[in-house]
Amino acid sequence: MAKERCDDRSVLLAREALRPHVPRGRPAADFYRAEADRQGGRVLELGCGTGNKLIPIASDGHPCVGLDLSPDMLAEARHKADERGVAVEWVHGDMRDFDLGGTFDFVFIAANSLLHLHEAEGLVSCFRSVRRHLAPGARFAFDVFNPSLRLLAEAVGVRRPRESLSFTDPERGEVSVDVAETYDARAQVTRGTWHLSTQSEPDFLVLPLEIRSIFPQELPLLLSLGGLRLVDRFGDWSGRPFTGDEPLQLCVCESA
Structure with missing residues (x-):
């Protein structure tokens, strides 16, 4: 049996490390940070975990909201933000169906967190919820692995x-x-x-x-069912176009 304790911060760190095929190092964080700067305004991260990517964005001065289904993850995120003196609104909720009472200029789902939604209905519901929260001209970005x-x-x-x-x-x-x-x-x-x-x-x-697994050909269809349009799909964090051979699908979307 696993020797797990809910109050063990190392367990939370382990859970964060176990996000499927998590992009390591700074490129992923730098990409989302740059996109937030490019869009400006309010930022929402879905499946925010312990805030590894959202807290640096908030430190740049963007009003930020982080939503996650795990209270333990949110508690750790709040602790980390408080340590850095960064203001973030942390919300307990399900990315498949949420209503935050406002819109955002940039919404993102990092580290393959979208892949915790197994049913097509759940993915489409998530995309529809995102669509409702996009301000005019807003962008939605996410990364998922390209199935091998x-x-x-x-x-x-x-x-x-x-x-x-x-x-x-x-x-x-x-x-x-x-x-x-x-x-x-x-x-x-x-x-x-x-x-x-x-x-x-x-x-x-x-x-x-x-x-x-979300295969490349089905992804645009799922997005369209959720009222979104794929604007760009990259194969790496530098912005190289996706050809189908890369291990990463890095997607930037807008309202359809």
């Missing part, structure tokens, strides 16, 4: 190390990550069990993680 048929075929339930997902925990030190996954082709959902370990504490945290 090879990797999906290899998801057969065997536990394997994921060296690219290892991270440093301030309390436990170096944390390694092993993953055992299976792929449900009918649902387009990868169902995995993630094992976090240190040298002294093997499997200190074991978590289920289920994420959807």
Whole structure:
């Protein structure tokens, strides 16, 4: 059994690290920060987690709102923002259906958080909620991975190390990550069990993680059903056009 405690901040950090295929380093944060500056005005992040990307945007002077389904994540985000002296409105809510009573100039969903919505209906509902909250001229951006048929075929339930997902925990030190996954082709959902370990504490945290695949051709259709139009799709954080071979789908949208 996982030795999980709700008041353990290292567990929250681990959960943040387990966001599926999270883009590491500064490029992702810099992209969203630059988009917020380009748009100006109010900013909304859906699935904001502990605020890793939203807090720097708020520190630039943008009025910011962060929405997440996890109270623990929001509590940690509030703690981090208070430490930095940054004002952010943190809202507990579901990105599939929310009403914040106003509009925003820039809305984004980072780190594949959109892929926690498994049903097409949920994705379309999310896009419709976003559409209702876009001010005139506003933009909506998100990143999701580009599914690899090879990797999906290899998801057969065997536990394997994921060296690219290892991270440093301030309390436990170096944390390694092993993953055992299976792929449900009918649902387009990868169902995995993630094992976090240190040298002294093997499997200190074991978590289920289920994420959807959105294939390139279906993405514009889902957006259109939600009242949105795909303006740009990039294959990396530098803005290189998406050709279909890249591991990333970085999308910028507007109201249809």
